[in-house]
Amino acid sequence: MTQTTQAVLRLLLEDPAARRYGLEIGAVTGLPSGTIHPILARLESLGWVESDWEDVDPSAAARPRRRYYRISEEGMAAARLALARAHQTRTKLVSRPWAVGDTS
């Protein structure tokens, strides 16, 4: 799992009930705007993230509706596990850098 995906997942796990839109996720994580949507699309396809449209009248708000993203119930457990594994792997590689590719 890439560092950018981990950053997005960590943010969504901070407050699982919070609904966040793409630009906001990019701003909080510090990731470039171009990297956020492909990550969200992949996470959504895995069922880890749910998205829905903002409940607002675009003409009244004078802007298009936002698409809000939130981590799903299924995604919470899977993301925590994946992040823990990624952290474990990183720790292992930092402590034993020669062990890259060692599957034992």
Next chain:
Amino acid sequence: MKTVEIHRTGYLAGGVVAIAVRVLPAAHRDRYSDEFRADLSVLMIGRQLPYAFGALVSAVPLRRAIKETDSDEAGRSVVYWKCRWGRHRWVVVNDDNPEQRKGIHKECTRCLKLKDINEHDPTPATWLGAG
């Protein structure tokens, strides 16, 4: 992040986002067009163009991510070239409903194509038509 102020979307940024959206599969264009334009509307004019170019750069990876999702939903994510060339990997399968087929048939383990087993008449149908 508090971004409640609405800004007019610049023509250039709007155009770049429109190009980015054109890269995406047709079924997903409206969704991402709305998403990108909603993001643009809360950005200052000076920050709209970098955002729009970011969207343009991400259009190809986004398209790939969407395509992967769509192909997974369709249930066929792999092109079986050997099967396209007629080189199937047949296995004999027993039918649950023998009324539809003759009790057993062949099934390709790769592309799931079905084929009747006709042991007693191996003659090709085209050859019969010639006579």
